[in-house]
Amino acid sequence: MYGWVAPLDVSTSHSLKLRTLKPTHNPLFTLLSVENFQPRKLLKALSLGPPHCEHKHQLLSVPPRKMRSMTLVDPWLQTSSSVFNHPTQTQYRSFLALIQSPIKSTPTWPNYRSTPLAISAVITKEETATEDETQNPTTFNFKTYMAQKASLINRALDEAVSLKDPPMIHEAMRYSLLAGGKRVRPVLCLAACELVGGGHHHSAAAAALPAACAVEMIHTMSLIHDDLPCMDDDDLRRGQPTTHKAFGEDVAVLAGDSLLAFAFEHLSTATVGVPPARILAAVGELAKSIGTEGLVAGQVVDIISTGISTVGLGLDQLEFIHVHKTAVLLEASVVLGAILGGGSDEQVERLRRFARCIGLLFQVVDDILDVTRSSEELGKTAGKDLAADKATYPKLMGLDKSREFADKLNEEAKEQLSGFDPDKAAPLVALADYIAYRQN
Amino acid sequence: MYGWVAPLDVSTSHSLKLRTLKPTHNPLFTLLSVENFQPRKLLKALSLGPPHCEHKHQLLSVPPRKMRSMTLVDPWLQTSSSVFNHPTQTQYRSFLALIQSPIKSTPTWPNYRSTPLAISAVITKEETATEDETQNPTTFNFKTYMAQKASLINRALDEAVSLKDPPMIHEAMRYSLLAGGKRVRPVLCLAACELVGGGHHHSAAAAALPAACAVEMIHTMSLIHDDLPCMDDDDLRRGQPTTHKAFGEDVAVLAGDSLLAFAFEHLSTATVGVPPARILAAVGELAKSIGTEGLVAGQVVDIISTGISTVGLGLDQLEFIHVHKTAVLLEASVVLGAILGGGSDEQVERLRRFARCIGLLFQVVDDILDVTRSSEELGKTAGKDLAADKATYPKLMGLDKSREFADKLNEEAKEQLSGFDPDKAAPLVALADYIAYRQN
Numbered sequence: 001m002y003g004w005v006a007p008l009d010v011s012t013s014h015s016l017k018l019r020t021l022k023p024t025h026n027p028l029f030t031l032l033s034v035e036n037f038q039p040r041k042l043l044k045a046l047s048l049g050p051p052h053c054e055h056k057h058q059l060l061s062v063p064p065r066k067m068r069s070m071t072l073v074d075p076w077l078q079t080s081s082s083v084f085n086h087p088t089q090t091q092y093r094s095f096l097a098l099i100q101s102p103i104k105s106t107p108t109w110p111n112y113r114s115t116p117l118a119i120s121a122v123i124t125k126e127e128t129a130t131e132d133e134t135q136n137p138t139t140f141n142f143k144t145y146m147a148q149k150a151s152l153i154n155r156a157l158d159e160a161v162s163l164k165d166p167p168m169i170h171e172a173m174r175y176s177l178l179a180g181g182k183r184v185r186p187v188l189c190l191a192a193c194e195l196v197g198g199g200h201h202h203s204a205a206a207a208a209l210p211a212a213c214a215v216e217m218i219h220t221m222s223l224i225h226d227d228l229p230c231m232d233d234d235d236l237r238r239g240q241p242t243t244h245k246a247f248g249e250d251v252a253v254l255a256g257d258s259l260l261a262f263a264f265e266h267l268s269t270a271t272v273g274v275p276p277a278r279i280l281a282a283v284g285e286l287a288k289s290i291g292t293e294g295l296v297a298g299q300v301v302d303i304i305s306t307g308i309s310t311v312g313l314g315l316d317q318l319e320f321i322h323v324h325k326t327a328v329l330l331e332a333s334v335v336l337g338a339i340l341g342g343g344s345d346e347q348v349e350r351l352r353r354f355a356r357c358i359g360l361l362f363q364v365v366d367d368i369l370d371v372t373r374s375s376e377e378l379g380k381t382a383g384k385d386l387a388a389d390k391a392t393y394p395k396l397m398g399l400d401k402s403r404e405f406a407d408k409l410n411e412e413a414k415e416q417l418s419g420f421d422p423d424k425a426a427p428l429v430a431l432a433d434y435i436a437y438r439q440n
Numbered sequence: 441m442y443g444w445v446a447p448l449d450v451s452t453s454h455s456l457k458l459r460t461l462k463p464t465h466n467p468l469f470t471l472l473s474v475e476n477f478q479p480r481k482l483l484k485a486l487s488l489g490p491p492h493c494e495h496k497h498q499l500l501s502v503p504p505r506k507m508r509s510m511t512l513v514d515p516w517l518q519t520s521s522s523v524f525n526h527p528t529q530t531q532y533r534s535f536l537a538l539i540q541s542p543i544k545s546t547p548t549w550p551n552y553r554s555t556p557l558a559i560s561a562v563i564t565k566e567e568t569a570t571e572d573e574t575q576n577p578t579t580f581n582f583k584t585y586m587a588q589k590a591s592l593i594n595r596a597l598d599e600a601v602s603l604k605d606p607p608m609i610h611e612a613m614r615y616s617l618l619a620g621g622k623r624v625r626p627v628l629c630l631a632a633c634e635l636v637g638g639g640h641h642h643s644a645a646a647a648a649l650p651a652a653c654a655v656e657m658i659h660t661m662s663l664i665h666d667d668l669p670c671m672d673d674d675d676l677r678r679g680q681p682t683t684h685k686a687f688g689e690d691v692a693v694l695a696g697d698s699l700l701a702f703a704f705e706h707l708s709t710a711t712v713g714v715p716p717a718r719i720l721a722a723v724g725e726l727a728k729s730i731g732t733e734g735l736v737a738g739q740v741v742d743i744i745s746t747g748i749s750t751v752g753l754g755l756d757q758l759e760f761i762h763v764h765k766t767a768v769l770l771e772a773s774v775v776l777g778a779i780l781g782g783g784s785d786e787q788v789e790r791l792r793r794f795a796r797c798i799g800l801l802f803q804v805v806d807d808i809l810d811v812t813r814s815s816e817e818l819g820k821t822a823g824k825d826l827a828a829d830k831a832t833y834p835k836l837m838g839l840d841k842s843r844e845f846a847d848k849l850n851e852e853a854k855e856q857l858s859g860f861d862p863d864k865a866a867p868l869v870a871l872a873d874y875i876a877y878r879q880n
Contacts, residue, residue: 169732169740225697230689249670250743253693257665258731260697264704265727268720276717280708283723287705291698292609300609303690 140426142434149190150183152205153212160213160266161259172247172255173262177220179238184431185219185333186212188355191427192337195420196347210270211282211336214263218286219329221259222295224252231299260290274340282336289332298324313391319360327359350416354428357413362435364406367392371399373439410436580866582874589630590623592645596653600706601699612687612695613702617660619678624871625659625773626652628795631867632777635860636787650710651722651776654703658726659769661699662735664692671739700730714780722776729772738764758831759800767799790856797853798872804846805876807832811839813879850876 161173193208227234227242228249234242244252264283271279288294298321305313305321313321334355338348371394393402413432417425597617603610633648667674667682668689674682684692704723711719728734738761745757774795778788811834833842853872857865 164732166732166737166741166744168744169736173732221697225693228693230693251740253665253668253670254736254740254743256697257661257700258736260700261727261730261734261736262732265724265731268724268727276715276720280716280720280723283720284705284708287701287708290701291705292604292606292613292702294701296609296694296698296701297606300606300691300694303694304606304608 140423140430142427142430145427145430146182146187146434149187149205152190152209153183153186153216154178156209156213157216160210160270161217161262168247168251169254169258172243172251173259175246176224176237176243176255177217177259179240181216181238183216184435185215185329188330188333188428188431189215189337191431192334192343192351193341194337195341195351195417195424195428196338196343197341207271207274207342208337208340210266211286211340212333213270214267214286215329215333215336217259217263217266218290218295221256221263222290222299222329224256224259226299228252231303271340274342278339278342282339285332285335285339289328294324294328294332298322298326298328315396318391318393318396322360322363323356326363327356330359330362331355347420350419354413354416354432357409357416358432358435361406361409361413361432364393364402364409365436365438367394368399368402368406369439370394406436580863580870582867582870585867585870586622586627589627589645592649593623593626593630593652593656594618596649597656600650600653600710601657601702608687608691609694609698612683612691613699615686616664616677616683616695617657617699619680621656621678623656624875625655625769628770628868628871629655629773629777631871632774632783632791633781634777635781635791635864635868636778636783637781647711647714647782648777648780650706651726651780652773653710654707654726655769655773655776657699657703657706658730658735661696661703662730662739662769664696664699666739668692711780714782718779718782722779725772725775725779729768734764734768734772738762738766738768755836758833758836762800762803763796766803767796770799770802771795787860790859794853794856794868794872797849797856798875801846801849801853801872802875804833804842804849805878807834808839808842808846809879810834846876 157177158174161170161177163170163174189208189212190205193211194205197205197207223237224243226232227237228244235245236242240246242252243255247255263286267286268279268283271282290296292300301317302321302325305317331352334351335348338351343351370392393405397405410432414429417428598614601610601613601617603614629648629652630645633651634645637645637647663677664683666672667677668684675685676682680686682692683695687695703726707726708719708723711722730736732740741757742761742765745761771792774791775788778791783791810832833845837845850872854869857868
């Protein structure tokens with residue numbers, strides 16, 4: 001079913017530097033990581049191939065725009081939507097690809113007749129840590145922490161939802177899942193796991209890595225379904241066409257469904273070194289955060305409220321929608337990490353309260369930014385809530401009181417962390433501050 | 441949030457006979473079961489109330505048509521779609537209701553000001569076993585077995601997805617979930633559990649009851665999403681308007697999502713008396729049957745194949761679609777039951793092969809019936825596949841060979857059961873024969 005593509009020509013003529021080679025679960029493929037490259041040059045390297053390779057022409061005819069996720073699979077070649085849309089001269093930090101294994105130090109063309117292969121590539125936009133930042137372990141560097149975790153999560157997501165048969169649905173799942181985002185939910189999950197995990201940070205986080213991927217899958221799934229024409233009818237998400245615009249409504253519905261199901265498959269089968277009872281508790285928590293006590297409840301009350309002037313909504317109802325649409329999954333992220341890390345019931349409950357506070361904080365700050373910042377600063381249309389006459393915290397309680405409320409929520413959140421080792425709690429404290437003081 | 445409704449007047453004047461009273465998980469409610477009633481009389485009994493009760497009038501103004509599922513909740517009263525559409529004189533066998541507890545033997549009006557209550561009712565159309573059939577335990581009576589299990593499952597589903605806040609989404613979930621159906625998947629799940637469970641039949645089945653509900657939730661969820669306008673665009677399902685026709689597309693998408701999530705919540709939290717490792721394995725199996733190796737894969741390849749003349753499909757592709765759209769969930773149903781019943785790895789694998797055979801058998805027989813039976817006999821349009829020039833087994837291998845293939849599959853299925861106690865295997869043998877020899 002899979003076609004072939006020329007392997008990366010990693011010679012210096014294309015300024016591509018081979019960084020790491022890592023075997024993957026599939027013996028056919030090796031994880032190839034390249035750093036410091038320009039998309040156009042990479043494309044060229046990827047497109048060189050035997051003369052009768054038709055796909056290289058197809059590939060080169062795509063305007064080199066912003067490049068996010070790339071999939072070269074025959075006969076299902078997807079070139080229309082998610083591939084290559086970026087200004088030519090931009091230099092990217094890293095590039096991950098799956099390539100036929102074993103790769104040779106001097107690449108040659110694969111015997112494409114007998115060894116079909118697929119290549120899947122993801123560009124990570126997150127900055128990698130500089131050496132300066134990593135050399136001082138005594139002070140907590142939030143930026144470095146976030147970048148390291150996001151990079152870990154991006155790689156894990158890329159491996160978890162790999163390109164398999166049938167390719168179209170996997171490409172649709174990857175399209176939105178790997179389109180970037182700050183990865184706040186999975187980072188919260190890993191941080192909570194490390195906080196209660198006792199032992200070595202790395203292994204503690206490993207216990208929660210499949211769970212961290214699962215919460216991001218659920219988040220992505222909810223975005224895909226919320227963007228559907230019959231729901232919020234959005235055309236753009238994270239600067240690229242929404243999934244149904246790129247793949248059609250039917251595939252978007254199915255991509256959401258399979259991400260939802262796969263989150264549970266991944267959590268239940270890929271979590272290792274954790275007693276089954278804990279994993280099972282995590283499954284129950286995650287499921288609860290999605291259905292009629294979680295994301296779906298928020299969305300359905302939002303739908304019911306349409307037609308009612310949203311200003312007519314009281315603080316209670318506003319909070320219900322926000323808590324369910326935003327806070328519940330943040331809560332699940334933290335709680336899953338705490339459960340899988342082996343936290344006591346009391347620790348899990350403290351972290352649950354922490355997560356509820358930052359979940360609401362997230363929304364209060366969003367509302368404040370909407371009235372105080374320009375569109376340019378936000379990276380999205382400012383004053384939208386005001387124009388839509390939408391109920392917001394500044395509208396319902398005034399700007400000053402909203403800021404006080406935000407401060408109070410941040411304080412309450414941090415109080416929940418007071419019983420923990422301050423060094424280990426540093427990432428969650430910094431995440432709360434990040435949510436409270438962010439400028440966009 | 442919940443309003444009130446008068447309790448059932450179970451006096452003889454309405455020919456309603458109180459059968460069972462069973463406490464539910466919610467201390468506010470008691471499960472009330474009534475047998476032999478007419479919908480209109482029941483409606484009247486339900487609608488009698490204090491003079492200022494507005495809802496009784498709303499309720500009575502609904503034409504007494506076929507009554508399937510009834511929900512009386514204030515202020516979200518749902519009277520428009522799923523309620524009361526049946527010829528007046530039809531006598532129904534049983535009626536289940538949740539009613540405020542404790543119920544008094546001589547019902548009086550509840551103190552509705554201080555004790556708001558909700559009532560949720562489901563009419564079960566399945567015939568209950570007659571006494572003759574249950575008095576001879578030595579021979580296996582398939583009809584009785586199916587009726588008993590279906591009734592058990594219907595009650596369990598009704599309790600699992602109860603009416604809660606927000607009501608609209610729960611009503612939408614219940615609308616399709618409780619609309620009937622033969623409950624083949626959950627019965628397979630219970631039967632497999634009993635087969636490997638060793639001990640007392642009743643307790644063995646109890647271990648798999650939440651799993652049996654979960655597979656029916658997944659089946660229903662797939663029907664709701666497959667019926668959407670952007671998918672198969674169907675208006676009718678099981679003789680009533682599809683979920684999106686009754687509740688709107690947005691609610692249909694969300695009802696499917698929450699049924700999908702709730703299946704995992706229910707399986708992971710409501711299964712009792714089973715080691716966590718087994719439940720976790722069941723979660724993984726169920727998840728796998730939904731995503732890109734299960735239902736979604738079948739649907740997406742079906743979508744891709746649209747436009748290609750389906751006759752152009754080979755037997756391989758036809759089988760891929762059928763296996764994924766039908767057989768995989770049947771397989772999961774059986775495997776979940778076997779795992780939760782404590783079956784050995786070998787027993788689980790034997791039952792998995794059994795399920796694969798009957799899954800394919802199901803489709804082969806469907807194709808045969810489409811060309812050999814009239815629409816009246818089938819209860820749906822006959823010859824549809826032929827008219828649509830669709831690839832079917834009779835078309836690809838001829839009618840005789842298709843029948844041979846069906847016999848072979850049935851035989852293969854039964855071979856897998858040969859190592860088990862014949863008495864305990866009787867339900868699965870009968871289920872295979874039912875699938876093979878059904879006439880519609």
